Amino acid sequence: MKWNESYATGNKEVDEQHKMLFLTSDRFRETLEYGFGEKTYDLFLQFLSAYAEQHFAFEEECMFIHSCPSAKQNKEEHCLFLKVIQKEVAIFEKIGFEKQRAFALLDKVDKWLGSHIARIDVQLKTVLT
């Protein structure tokens, strides 16, 4: 997935963090396609959950400070996303790496990021500009 201007939120830091999430997802997809997914899946899951958590906290604070209209829904969707990742971590710890599961998670992450940022995060623009 590639970041483009339709994802711009008006906050440079938030945009940089989104770009990083897109980049991480893309890099891991390449890794999976090259057949090295098993060696790196645990790192990907760790990074994704830690980075998403930090990004969500930063963005929620930003929306709260500026009384963004999507602040509440933003928080709720973040919470659901973290649960999806946590569930995946628990499954991975139980059954180990499965290529199809890893691809399915990546598709889910990409779809979620695109939809969430375009509907919810971009509303920051309305209060920042």
Ligand SMILES: [Fe+2]
């Ligand atoms: Fe968000």
Ligand SMILES: [Fe+2]
């Ligand atoms: Fe975000």
